[in-house]
Amino acid sequence: MITNLATAVDFVGPWDKFWGAIASSAEGIVTLAAVVGVVLVVSSIFMWIFKKARGGGANTSTLVWMIIVGGILCAPTILIPTILRILQFVINGIEKVAALGAS
Numbered sequence: 001m002i003t004n005l006a007t008a009v010d011f012v013g014p015w016d017k018f019w020g021a022i023a024s025s026a027e028g029i030v031t032l033a034a035v036v037g038v039v040l041v042v043s044s045i046f047m048w049i050f051k052k053a054r055g056g057g058a059n060t061s062t063l064v065w066m067i068i069v070g071g072i073l074c075a076p077t078i079l080i081p082t083i084l085r086i087l088q089f090v091i092n093g094i095e096k097v098a099a100l101g102a103s
Contacts, residue, residue: 009095011084011085011088012088019077019080033073033076034073035074036074037075038070038074040066040069040070040073041066041067044066044070045063045067047063048062
């Protein structure tokens with residue numbers, strides 16, 4: 001029989017503490033990551049447009065990965081907590097359904 005070990009999964013709280021500690025102690029690194037992320041996103045879009053305009057087969061998978069990496073670098077206060085909230089919601093939902101099934 002499975003017992004209820006936790007009332008709810010919380011991923012966002014620890015992430016906020018972790019990112020807050022990093023952001024407060026290394027503001028320069030956070031700013032550098034944001035700038036690098038923006039440069040990655042903008043440069044990948046311009047490269048894709050340039051290749052497409054020259055009649056090339058503009059590789060969209062590279063564009064997608066560059067945007068993903070750039071987004072992670074430039075928006076850790078938005079993107080990562082959002083993903084964690086979705087994961088937290090799914091896991092807590094599964095836990096509730098399992099608890100209903102067990103009772």
